[in-house]
Amino acid sequence: MPHVLVVDDEPNILLSLEFLMQQAGFSVATAPDAERALELIGQQCPDLLLLDISLPGMSGFDLLERLRADDATRHLPVVMLTAHGREVEKEKGMALGANDYVTKPFSTRELVSRVQTLLADPQQGG
């Protein structure tokens, strides 16, 4: 069962995503901020990361940059989640090494489909 880590500071969305991703057949861990996410990744590296950009303290971009600089997580598939629906932010996420980018609000079916595609072929994105 693929292991997915969801990082978001909104408890309601964490609750829903945890349930929905489990329904879709993933094992799910959640983290409310980047520091907790780093701890969890250190304990068990997930197969995929759903990462919100706006996090308290270290931002999603900071975390992504750190993951890409570490050999252990350089190739970890990352889907960025954002509430800023700006194209330029998507470009920035992709430039920093994200594999895909989903803007809130999103359809869970679409999100699950993208996660499955990425897990099947981590080189594919966008």
Added chain:
Amino acid sequence: MPSRQNLLGLWLLLTGTCLVTGLGVLLWLESALQPSSPIRPVLWCLGLAPALLCLLLGWLLERRLFRPLRQFQVLLARLVASPDAQGDYPLEGWLRPLQPDLDHIRDGWRLDRARIHAAHTQGAQAAERIQQELEALLQVLDLPLLICDRHQRLLLFNPAAAEMFHDQPGLGLGRPLSQLLPHPSLADALQHLPEDGTPHQLLLPGEHHWLRCQLRRLGAYHGGALITLQDTTAALEHDQRWRRTLAQLLPRLRGHCGSLNSATEALLQVAGNPKLKQRLERAIEQESQALAGQVEQLTHLVEAHQLSQSSLEETWSNDLCGALKAQLVQQKVSLTPIGIPAWMKVDGPALLALLQLLIKQLSTALQVNQVELEVLLGNRRVYLDLSWPGEALSEQQLQQWRSLPLFDEPLSPRIEDVLEQHGADLWSLPPQQPGQPPRLRLPLPASRRGIEPLPRPAPRPEFHDFSIADLPAPSSDLAEMPLQQLEMVVFDTETTGLDLCRGDKIISLAACRILNGRLLADDAFDQRVNPQRPIPAESTAIHHLTDADVAQSPPIEVVLPRFRHYVGNGVLVAHNAVFDLLALQLSESGENSEFTMPVLDTLLLSRAIDPSLEGHGLDALAERFELVFPPGTRHTALGDARVTAELLLVLLPRLASRGVHTLGDVLALQRRIEQEPHG
């Protein structure tokens, strides 16, 4: 011509010598020859004849030659000073035969002057008509505008500019622009304006306001610039406030929508888990309420703002690079623009300030002193890539820079505000391959315009009296400056008495300005001073100022720096300057009130030009040159300063005809006269 005293002395000496010699010879003849009575009177007559002859000859020369010569000198001086003044008197003595020739020359000169005057009047009328049209246009123009020459001195400002700077003492024709707008970025931008008249934009921070300036080089002969100004404080504040609120609101809206969406989908799928179902229902309720609140806020925001407003303008990337390059000279960072230039839709001044700040940060954080700016064309965007040799920039560092203010001012927008305004962002790109430089990427809205700007046609020649622009550069050697072009401040003081070294003080200080050989009528400094000591009655009798008149006036410590500011780059002029200068120097109190500029003295100059004439006091000279004191202004500081200025203007052409053309010449002349003994 020798002075009258010298001639008189010489005459009496010769006569006396002849008399003594004649008497000596006679006495010797008397004792040696003992002449008989018929010869004696003849001998005495012969002995005294030289002295008598000398006496008669001197009297004759004085009456027939020297006096007419002196009158002729006064006549010439008058003629030069006021050629058209009537009241000519005839030549006397042996000069009388010269009268027809003199009349002919004088009448011919007057006729020529009348012709020139008529032509000048005609030209001036045409110029005045054009000027009136221009002034009428400027009068109704709401846009404040300034025109300065290549030395950044003000040549023109319109009423809108006068209103904008109503509380600024630096606004005045001929004054340096830096007194009005002391921004190094403006001075620098003016120096580097493109020759083809391409406009250049600047955002200038002020104490309480923001000025958006558009600068454009004027192709006219003076090489100056046109500056249009716009106070954007309110617009900028309003715009930034609106954008910030919207930028905060929209992600929250999206976030709540996302949470609501996910919770609804989860609720639809949950079965047999009442506890989770209950939590999801509570989540939906919370998110719905939050969403309703955010939508309400958004409605108010949109209603309060007209979304159509935009400050983004079509800008050619090379113009931006050029301006940036010029500004970076001060920071000692070299900028090389590379790539194909492109049109962008940006807020030029704000973007310029942003790039300048980013490069400054780069220079400080990574010791970068060489930056390349590449313009890359995307589909709907233009990417500005800054690259530099050295290490890459971390995202965390960039994140910290986002909140930096563009200027050190309370209202300053931050980097993130400008990014938000352009719908842009900023990120660091590490080197793609070894050896390549790291980059900082700034995506900006592209413009629909695709072609390069066409060369602009040469602007029409300027039509206004821009003679200030002909003045030499303030930095050029003053000594070489022609007197007619010198900015001169003519001043006078009234004091409690004449003994300055024993405590007499200034009670009134006034000055007026001569620019381009013209006394400026509405440019005056006139300030009474509280001497902080009683004014003696005998002094009041002269200038009519009493203790009560100066009781409310500021002390000299306050007035002197103001006067120094008024003098500016001018050269000081006074009549009997030694006294007035001593009065100033004894009152000097600091750096802002030092008077170290050259000083011209009309008393010395008058003595230099007419050494044989008596009377070089202000009253005597005013009478000689028919200068008029308006009633009641004699012995007022401003009245005396103005007459001194008129006197100087009368002396200037006479100095020129004696080969005294520059400030250096006139100072040398003054030194020579000062060293000569005088009676």
